[in-house]
Amino acid sequence: MPGIYIMAVVTIVITALLCVTTLNHLTQSDHRYYWLLLAGLPLSLIVNRFIKIPAITALAAWTGLPLRIGLDVPLWFIIAVWLNAPVFEEAIKVLPMAIPASRVFLQDTSHALWAGLALGLGFGLGEAAYLAYGIAQSPAYTQIPWHMFTGFASERLIVTFAHGLMTSIAVAGFHSGRRKAFSGYLTAVGLHALINLGPILLALKLVPAAVSGPASYVAILAAFIIFQKQERNAKNASGMVPKEIIYFER
Amino acid sequence: MTSKKIFKPRASTGWVWVGAVGLVLLGTGLNLIVTSGFSGPFLLTILLTVPIGIGFLLVAAFFPAMRYEIEGTHLTLTYGPLLRYVIDIPKITSIRRRDLRINLLSSFRFPGLALFSAPYLEIGSVRMCATAASTGILLIETGSTKYGLTPADEEQFVAELRERMKG
Numbered sequence: 001m002p003g004i005y006i007m008a009v010v011t012i013v014i015t016a017l018l019c020v021t022t023l024n025h026l027t028q029s030d031h032r033y034y035w036l037l038l039a040g041l042p043l044s045l046i047v048n049r050f051i052k053i054p055a056i057t058a059l060a061a062w063t064g065l066p067l068r069i070g071l072d073v074p075l076w077f078i079i080a081v082w083l084n085a086p087v088f089e090e091a092i093k094v095l096p097m098a099i100p101a102s103r104v105f106l107q108d109t110s111h112a113l114w115a116g117l118a119l120g121l122g123f124g125l126g127e128a129a130y131l132a133y134g135i136a137q138s139p140a141y142t143q144i145p146w147h148m149f150t151g152f153a154s155e156r157l158i159v160t161f162a163h164g165l166m167t168s169i170a171v172a173g174f175h176s177g178r179r180k181a182f183s184g185y186l187t188a189v190g191l192h193a194l195i196n197l198g199p200i201l202l203a204l205k206l207v208p209a210a211v212s213g214p215a216s217y218v219a220i221l222a223a224f225i226i227f228q229k230q231e232r233n234a235k236n237a238s239g240m241v242p243k244e245i246i247y248f249e250r
Numbered sequence: 251m252t253s254k255k256i257f258k259p260r261a262s263t264g265w266v267w268v269g270a271v272g273l274v275l276l277g278t279g280l281n282l283i284v285t286s287g288f289s290g291p292f293l294l295t296i297l298l299t300v301p302i303g304i305g306f307l308l309v310a311a312f313f314p315a316m317r318y319e320i321e322g323t324h325l326t327l328t329y330g331p332l333l334r335y336v337i338d339i340p341k342i343t344s345i346r347r348r349d350l351r352i353n354l355l356s357s358f359r360f361p362g363l364a365l366f367s368a369p370y371l372e373i374g375s376v377r378m379c380a381t382a383a384s385t386g387i388l389l390i391e392t393g394s395t396k397y398g399l400t401p402a403d404e405e406q407f408v409a410e411l412r413e414r415m416k417g
Contacts, residue, residue, distance in 0.1 A: 014270050014273070014274075017266060017270070018266065018267065018270055021263045021266055021267065021361065021362070022361060024263075025361040025362065147277070147280075147281055147284070148281060148284075148285060150274070150277045150278045150281040151278070151281075153274060153277065154274045154278060157270075157274060228352070232351070244346055244347065244348040245346060245347040245348070246344070246345075246346045247345040247346060247347070247408045247412075248342070248344060248345040248346075248408070248411075248412060248415075249343070249344040249345075249346070250343055250344070
């Protein structure tokens with residue numbers, strides 16, 4: 001069995017444990033959000049197999065361009081490759097909110113934020129499994145022992161939470177009407193594109209690996225700051241901030 | 251009023267976060283040792299990740315040792331051998347329960363665990379020994395310092411403190 005599968009199981013178990021802990025912490029153990037976590041699991045497979053890969057392959061075939069990026073490839077095609085994941089992934093992650101049963105989570109901003117977080121976390125967990133499967137298909141990786149994939153583990157752990165943060169921002173927009181829904185989606189796409197910018201520039205050999213990785217983490221931090229601001233605003237608006245209890249003062 | 255009373259903190263899963271981060275860091279460091287040894291280009295990464303990973307795992311291991319001890323006129327907040335804050339009870343100026351607003355500046359703070367000195371919005375630096383990072387923190391202020399706690403039996407804990415203030 002390829003070593004990546006063992007590391008993928010370890011990564012997904014640890015990350016899932018952290019996802020559930022986070023959701024319980026935020027939602028005060030409201031188990032309804034687990035259903036959204038589960039709903040997000042197959043979305044990575046669906047969007048990659050049936051939308052992203054066919055779309056970019058068809059575009060490359062239609063224009064007669066090779067399916068790769070490099071400085072010899074037209075800029076518009078590099079941009080298309082760069083935006084392929086943000087545009088389609090952010091769209092499919094919010095799709096379960098169109099189901100009538102999910103509307104209950106759109107009644108206030110806090111619930112919308114947590115619902116988006118759950119969907120994004122589920123997507124991230126499914127993506128870890130999907131990528132592990134893809135890596136296992138490459139002969140170059142089949143003989144590598146499982147403990148050599150710690151980079152995969154740490155990256156997937158962080159990216160799973162990044163997916164959660166981005167989707168929470170998008171779904172929170174859905175709570176506030178159509179115009180805000182679109183701007184929420186665009187913000188999520190923008191953050192996702194920023195996170196992916198480092199790896200794209202690295203593939204183009206325009207920045208070294210030492211720059212591309214940290215640049216992505218800065219974009220994830222920006223997503224966390226936006227999430228935190230929206231959560232604070234939502235709590236303030238809904239009166240969820242508990243009053244202070246003064247036991248003693250002199 | 252010199253008898254010793256020990257209070258446990260609220261239950262939480264904060265140790266999971268710290269343990270997971272510790273495992274990832276230690277795993278990364280050990281992997282680099284196996285793949286490139288100590289003479290490769292990742293020496294600095296190894297020297298950072300392995301000790302920090304072990305440190306995080308140690309913190310996770312001492313999670314059950316968090317407690318609040320009231321003895322005589324002193325309240326001692328301990329987290330195993332890693333943390334010990336002693337508060338002079340007569341010097342307490344306020345005890346309040348509130349949610350704290352997190353400042354993003356670095357500190358040892360995870361969902362379900364906050365230790366050491368941590369900056370918070372509105373109230374500044376707080377010495378934390380708590381099983382929550384921001385929600386339902388019992389904030390104890392002395393003249394110069396603020397402490398954040400999360401006793402499981404908060405009412406009994408506060409009643410005991412107030413009794414010692416009188417005594």
